[in-house]
Amino acid sequence: MAGHRIGVYVCMCGTNIANTVNVDEVVESIGKMDEVAIARSYKYMCSNPGQEMIINDVKDLDLDRVVVAACSPRMHEPTFRKALETAGLNPYFVEMANIREQCSWVHDDGRAATEKATFLTRAMVEKVARNEPLDKRSVPMSPATLVIGGGITGLTAALELAEGDQTVYLVEREEKLGGNVARLDLTAPYLDSARDLLSELITKATRHPHIVPMLKSNLIDMNGFIGNFTCRVRDGEGEEVDLMVGSVVVCTGYREFDASRVKAYGYGKLPDVITSFELESMIRQGKIRKKDGNLPQYVTLIHCVGSRSEEFHPYCSRVCCMTALKYAHEVKSAIPDSYVSDLYIDMHAFGKGCEDFYRKSSETKTMFLMYGKNSTPSVRLAGKGEDCEMFLTVQEQLSGEEIEIPTDLIVLMVGMEPREDSEQVARLVNISRDKDGWFIESHPKLDPVATTTDGVYIAGACQSPKDIPDSVAQARAAAARILAHISQGEIWTDAVYAEIDGDLCSGCRICNELCPYSAIEFDEEKKKSSIISAVCKACGACVAACPSGAIKARHFTDEQIFAQLEGVL
Amino acid sequence: MAFEPRIVGFLCNWCSYTGADLAGTSRIKYPHNIRIIRVMCTARIDPTFVLKALADGADGVLICGCHPGDCHYVEGNYKTIRRYELLKKMLHDLGIEESRVRLEWVSASEGMRFAEVVKDMTETIRGLGPNRIKIELAADSAER
Numbered sequence: 152m153a154g155h156r157i158g159v160y161v162c163m164c165g166t167n168i169a170n171t172v173n174v175d176e177v178v179e180s181i182g183k184m185d186e187v188a189i190a191r192s193y194k195y196m197c198s199n200p201g202q203e204m205i206i207n208d209v210k211d212l213d214l215d216r217v218v219v220a221a222c223s224p225r226m227h228e229p230t231f232r233k234a235l236e237t238a239g240l241n242p243y244f245v246e247m248a249n250i251r252e253q254c255s256w257v258h259d260d261g262r263a264a265t266e267k268a269t270f271l272t273r274a275m276v277e278k279v280a281r282n283e284p285l286d287k288r289s290v291p292m293s294p295a296t297l298v299i300g301g302g303i304t305g306l307t308a309a310l311e312l313a314e315g316d317q318t319v320y321l322v323e324r325e326e327k328l329g330g331n332v333a334r335l336d337l338t339a340p341y342l343d344s345a346r347d348l349l350s351e352l353i354t355k356a357t358r359h360p361h362i363v364p365m366l367k368s369n370l371i372d373m374n375g376f377i378g379n380f381t382c383r384v385r386d387g388e389g390e391e392v393d394l395m396v397g398s399v400v401v402c403t404g405y406r407e408f409d410a411s412r413v414k415a416y417g418y419g420k421l422p423d424v425i426t427s428f429e430l431e432s433m434i435r436q437g438k439i440r441k442k443d444g445n446l447p448q449y450v451t452l453i454h455c456v457g458s459r460s461e462e463f464h465p466y467c468s469r470v471c472c473m474t475a476l477k478y479a480h481e482v483k484s485a486i487p488d489s490y491v492s493d494l495y496i497d498m499h500a501f502g503k504g505c506e507d508f509y510r511k512s513s514e515t516k517t518m519f520l521m522y523g524k525n526s527t528p529s530v531r532l533a534g535k536g537e538d539c540e541m542f543l544t545v546q547e548q549l550s551g552e553e554i555e556i557p558t559d560l561i562v563l564m565v566g567m568e569p570r571e572d573s574e575q576v577a578r579l580v581n582i583s584r585d586k587d588g589w590f591i592e593s594h595p596k597l598d599p600v601a602t603t604t605d606g607v608y609i610a611g612a613c614q615s616p617k618d619i620p621d622s623v624a625q626a627r628a629a630a631a632r633i634l635a636h637i638s639q640g641e642i643w644t645d646a647v648y649a650e651i652d653g654d655l656c657s658g659c660r661i662c663n664e665l666c667p668y669s670a671i672e673f674d675e676e677k678k679k680s681s682i683i684s685a686v687c688k689a690c691g692a693c694v695a696a697c698p699s700g701a702i703k704a705r706h707f708t709d710e711q712i713f714a715q716l717e718g719v720l
Numbered sequence: 721m722a723f724e725p726r727i728v729g730f731l732c733n734w735c736s737y738t739g740a741d742l743a744g745t746s747r748i749k750y751p752h753n754i755r756i757i758r759v760m761c762t763a764r765i766d767p768t769f770v771l772k773a774l775a776d777g778a779d780g781v782l783i784c785g786c787h788p789g790d791c792h793y794v795e796g797n798y799k800t801i802r803r804y805e806l807l808k809k810m811l812h813d814l815g816i817e818e819s820r821v822r823l824e825w826v827s828a829s830e831g832m833r834f835a836e837v838v839k840d841m842t843e844t845i846r847g848l849g850p851n852r853i854k855i856e857l858a859a860d861s862a863e864r
Contacts, residue, residue: 223741224758225733252744253756257835263752270755581792583735585829603734603792647760667794690793691764695803707759712769719728719755720776 155280156188158214159272160205162196162221164251171255173265177220180269184276188212197227202234209238216279220248220272226594241284243646243706246275274718281711285646290685292378293397294637297322299370299576302330304611304622305402306352311630313361317637320394321356321364322384328353328364330404331612336434337481338619339473340508348619373399373579374668376688377606378642398606398633399580401590402626405567405612408457408464415527416453416563423447423540424530424561426456427471430478439485439560441540447489447559449539450482453528454495458566460524466587468566468616472499475564476512483515492518492556494528494545502618520556521548530561567616580607589615600629605644608632647706648687649694653679655701662693662702725779725845729756729838730765734792735827736784742831750835751842754782761785762823763796767807770821777854780820780845782837787825797825819844820851 159181163169174192182190189212193201196219208214217240219231224247232242250268258264294317298309301323309319327333335345356362367387374381378397385391410418410426418424422442425433433439441447452475458468472495479491498519500509513519522528526546533539539557547554569588570576577584582602583591590609593601600608610625611617617625636642651662651671658678663671670686671693673679682693682702691704700709731737737758743750759765762785770781783804785797804823811818822841826834 223737223744225738225741249741249756252741254752256744256747257750258752259749260752267752267755274755274757578789581794583786583790583792583828586827591828603738665799667796688793690761690796691759692761692793692796692799695764695766696799704760704764707764709766709768712757712759713772715757716728716769716773716776719757720726720773720778 155186155216156212156214157186157216157218157276157279158205158208158212159187159190159218159220159276160196160201161190161192161250161272162201162219163192163194164221164255165194168221168251168255171258171261171264172250172268173261176265177250177269177272181272181276184273186280187276188214196221197230202230205231205234206238209235209240215240215244216282217245218248218272218275218279219245220250220268220275222251223247223249223253243285244279244282246279246282248272248275270719274715277714277718278711281708281714282706285705287643287646288685289641289643290376290378292636292640292642293380293395294318295320295394295396296398296400296633297370297380297382297394297396298400298402300330300402300404300611300613301325301328301364301366302402302404302611303332303349303352303619304404304626305330305400306349306356307623307626308400308402308610308630309356309362310352310359311627312633313356313359315630315634315637317361317634319362320382320384320396321362322368322370323364323366324369326367326387328356328366332619334428335431337477339470339477340502340504342477342480370576370579373581376685377644378636380606397637398608400608400610400626400629400633401576401580401582401613402611403570403573403576403613405616406570408565408568410456410563410565412463413456413527413563415529416456416561417530418563421530421532421541421561423559424563426563426565427474427478428565430562434481434485437485439482441559446486449490449492449556449558450486450560450562451492451494451543451556451558452478452562452564454493454564456563456565457568459496464566464568464587466616467499469499470616470618471564471566473502473505473508473618476508478562479512479515479517483517490518491515492520492558494520494522494543496522496524502620518556520545520554522546523548533557567612569613573613580604582607582609589613600625600632644685645689647689648684649682649689649691649702649704650684651679651681652701652703653677653681655699656680657699657701659698661696661698665692665696667692723846723850725753725842725850726777727754727780727782727838727841727845728773728778729754729782729784730759730762730769731756732762732785732792732796733758733760735786735790736834738828739784739826739830739834742829743835744831746831748831748835750838753842753845754838761791761793761796762800763793765800765803767803767810770807771810774816774820774851774853775857777851779848779851780822780841782841783821783823784826784834784837785823787827790827816851816853817848820848
């Protein structure tokens with residue numbers, strides 16, 4: 152054990168850590184530990200000079216292990232593993248103590264936070280001293296990709312990959328490609344035709360020699376790991392086919408909020424209360440009409456139906472504000488003497504060209520009325536002699552007055568929500584969902600299309616409400632990530648997996664059934680179990696279950712965890 | 721000096737450790753008494769980890785994993801549920817209060833929930849007082 156030369160680097164993260172944790176004190180007490188050759192603090196360890204400090208110390212001071220006390224390892228562990236490789240050390244000889252997300256950012260008491268940071272750092276010093284050199288596994292990368300969902304996102308991802316000369320299986324559960332965009336007429340804010348955008352993509356995709364469109368099909372099972380997935384797809388006729396792919400892009404999009412859930416608007420009961428998608432379909436047919444077939448004189452658009460509400464969805468659906476403005480234009484141009492009112496909570500015009508579009512819309516003589524988040528407008532039917540179908544009462548926020556407006560047609564701007572089968576899809580491809588049901592990305596800022604499962608990417612509105620430009624950008628980003636892997640020909644996967652010591656294995660086979668990936672084989676002749684490392688995903692369930700203590704979780708050994716325990720206590 | 725419990729948290733990498741990180745990025749405050757050890761899955765947690773933590777002086781042990789049905793490794797947390805039940809029996813036989821060891825589900829999006837669990841657990845352990853095992857073990861070996 153003795154004889155390690157460990158370098159410990161305590162990051163200040165600007166002031167993120169240093170404002171709460173006294174880093175000098177941490178450096179001082181850790182510096183006194185037996186095998187610690189040097190302990191230092193620095194403003195930003197992840198910066199180039201920070202990494203160079205480590206690399207130079209490894210060389211100059213002959214360090215053989217490194218601990219970086221900084222942010223979460225989920226953030227910068229790869230950064231420092233690379234730095235160690237550059238310094239000529241095995242990348243698994245670095246450990247990170249999480250003193251930002253799990254210390255300085257969650258505690259106010261500087262004393263206690265400093266003490267905790269010291270313990271956390273000490274635990275990683277104890278662990279790293281027991282780390283073993285690990286070799287990464289290289290596995291061949293299958294160049295084919297499965298794209299789930301044939302909407303604008305899936306089509307874009309498929310085409311981008313196919314243009315890179317790679318095979319794409321494009322699975323769409325409906326009988327037509329196009330997804331939700333196929334239900335639209337014009338798009339905001341430039342008012343170009345959704346049909347034009349889509350038809351070109353669909354034509355290209357269906358004719359592309361590298362794209363295999365699979366309509367009325369669903370993914371029903373997926374096994375394997377990055378570079379080597381086996382995906383079982385069932386088509387409309389019930390036929391099943393196994394596809395071997397290296398990557399999967401989930402582009403399953405969204406569904407619209409069910410407007411009948413907001414009781415106050417009477418959707419489904421009152422004939423002239425419709426959803427934005429129903430208006431869209433009227434516009435596509437060139438007929439904006441009331442239920443009785445006559446032209447509406449007063450049209451009212453209500454924003455945030457199902458969105459930004461404590462009762463339904465807390466989030467903003469992002470596209471509805473601009474879509475409502477688009478309707479104001481379309482209604483005005485179809486029925487020039489109509490009166491359009493727009494009832495909004497806040498006008499979110501955040502995208503490129505959107506603020507200009509908003510300004511232009513106010514020139515089309517639309518009446519904008521601001522209602523409060525907690526005061527939904529109420530509807531009542533008009534009496535016989537009135538010249539309108541209904542009245543809406545609004546607690547107008549800017550004037551502070553209660554205003555009653557006549558209306559013939561109410562359009563509910565329904566928000567986006569995760570598809571009803573998003574939970575099932577998440578489970579199939581082994582990714583997570585956030586509290587609202589959207590798929591979770593690997594990192595919200597730095598890794599927005601990857602997921603916690605290597606080789607599985609998410610793009611478009613299945614990740615959170617998104618407009619077309621953002622969805623297309625994500626589709627292309629995912630394709631670029633995949634093409635980069637394909638061009639390398641093989642992929643290096645984590646060296647962390649479990650292994651069985653044949654001498655200790657008693658052949659009881661308890662582990663065989665425990666493995667969710669069937670990664671454990673049993674040799675009938677030798678009466679011993681062994682682990683197929685490429686299939687093992689390192690959960691460690693077998694390790695904890697082995698009565699003989701014959702299974703080792705690489706990088707998470709009993710010895711390493713015990714050392715960490717002693718360190719934190 | 722007031723009793724400050726020391727709690728060891730074993731958190732699974734995919735849900736709960738990420739959830740704890742989210743509490744951090746969201747700046748949700750919680751008691752400093754918890755010190756976290758990351759494991760890939762709660763199914764990796766050998767009951768001896770928990771017993772060793774208690775023997776080494778932890779006043780409580782918190783195990784956090786993905787919600788049932790949401791495990792990154794399909795069903796690791798179900799294995800943990802079963803082991804936890806056995807562990808509780810063992811704790812009972814050893815004369816250790818069951819509530820010193822707690823199993824909770826915290827997803828990657830539940831930073832707030834993680835903070836609440838830690839808060840609640842810290843209060844529970846504060847109420848129980850220090851874990852005597854370490855002292856008793858020391859006295860025991862001194863007698864021999």
